[in-house]
Amino acid sequence: MSAQLLFRHGKNRRYSYAWGEKTLRQERMNHSEESRKTRKKLKIQIREMELDDLAAVFHMGERLFTARASPNLYRTWDEYELIELFYADSELCFVAEEDDKIVGFALGTTIEKERSAWKYGHLVWLGILPEHQRIGLGERLFNHVKEVMAKRGVRMLVVDTEADNLQALRFFRKMGFGKPEEHIYLSLNLSGQKRTATEKTHQDGTNGKE
DSSP states (O other), rough: HHHHHHHHOSSHHHHHHHHHHHHHHHHHHHHHHHHHHHHHHHHHHEEEEEEHHHHHHHHHHHHHHHHHOOOOOSSOOHHHHHHHHHHOOOGGGGEEEEEEEEEEEEEEEEOOOOOOOOEEEEEEEEEEEEGGOOOHHHHHHHHHHHHHHHHHOEEEEOOOTTTHHHHHHHHHHHHTOOOOOOOOOOOHHHHHEEEEEEHHHHHHHHHHHH
């Protein structure tokens, strides 16, 4: 709506004109922001992950998947899991690159069960730098993974996330996932048990000497 139109039809002309100018400035700012996001999208390319990308992806994961940010994360982000995923299914590991800098990644794998004709795909990790979020990059990475998995005969794609990770849940529901199933993960500190057992053995030995 133009300022001139508001000026002509508003009851309070001065207020209407000022409000109209403010609306136009906001529209220009919104348009500028959308244009910036569009340019950023066009500059970002998605490609298969390469051996030389391992270090950059690992350090990005360290930044994104911290214990503070994901206190209930049952999987641990470490170099061993990254390398294992890359060498097991490098065709399902992708990076998003902007000006030779990796700004996002998706790591997936496939699972085949005995006595089942179905082939499952598992999107294990999906990470995007905070400054490149909310521009549709997560959706682009996910769709790329989905297309490649479909070409490889995957019939069911699964993901998992923490129950309190509302942002991830909203994203995956938007991508078409449904029927969430609740899983309970329990932990047992074996090092603590081993220390207790050693102390008990030592104590028993001491009592025997007495």
